[in-house]
Amino acid sequence: MGYIKELVGIDFEINGKPLTDQQKITLTAFIKADKVQRALQASSRKKQAESKSPIKPHSV
Secondary structure (H helix, E strand, C coil), X not given: CCCCCCCCCCXXXXXXXXXXXXXXXXXXXXXXXXXXXXXXXXXXXXXHHHHHCCCCCCCC
């Protein structure tokens, strides 16, 4: 999907259909699953970065 620039003097109006209850539930479930997946990826990247760190902090 691309970005459309509005021409001078022309207004674009988008009138989308409202989502059905089933579509809302599906979309909500997808967003929750995506957030969990991104959090897992971020934590695994952080662990990899920590394991590659040449300097380890000393405990005081």
